[in-house]
Amino acid sequence: MKAKAVIEAAGVSLRYPDGTLALNNIDLQIQQGELAFVTGPSGSGKTSLLKLLLGMEYPTSGYVEVLGQDMNLTQASAIRKLRRRIGPVFQEFKLLKGRTVLENVILGQRFLDVPQTQMKENSLDALKKVGLEHKALSLVENLSWGEHQRVAIARAVARKPLLILADEPTGNLDKENALKILDLLASFKDNKTSVLITTHATHLMKSEYTNMIIKIDQGALEWERIG
Ligand SMILES: Nc1ncnc2c1ncn2[C@@H]1O[C@H](COP(=O)(O)OP(=O)(O)OP(=O)(O)O)[C@@H](O)[C@H]1O
């Protein structure tokens, strides 16, 4: 059976209102169950690519489809529906201070059509997967940075997404903890779930779980399948 395309982009450019061309005529296809690393220098367009896939930015030209949803001319309601299937791990989606770890993970599911008891169950399950079940009742401000990242991942995966988008999830972590985070994210890849991770840390990419490397340089994108 032919694998389903989770992401399809053809001839896509993204120009910000100030004229910056963040993505320049890119083509990309990612299939269900793939794990791709997006690498490239600072300012090359990695975050812009993820924002495009989340419907936070719109293509200036070209065609993008995410999980079967056409991202051009898309209505807000369709974008909201699409986002329910995506687990984002972005620096700007910070955890809420003054709330517990468990509350934060539950809040990540608030727009899903899931009963409260199920949300709690999904959350505890996700916290177990990231090894933080024992911190469920801790306030997020009392966590280490690495734990903070793991809670952000738990919040994303508790949504049971078909696509995990992680933007620099290893930033500010030492090598050992960065590897743990990448191993953890990779563990969520299965034949239904695809994972896209941006990283500067190319030396941490491991071929045993990556099957695709996407390189961006000044908005131009190249990709190759490996392994
Ligand atoms: N909202 C915006 N308005 C104008 N320009 C922007 C905006 N967001 C990003 N840019 C510019 O678009 C280009 C790509 O930025 P982007 O954030 O995608 O890079 P990046 O590869 O994620 O960089 P980093 O590794 O530093 O996170 C940069 O030149 C950046 O300054």
Ligand SMILES: [Mg+2]
């Ligand atoms: Mg970035």
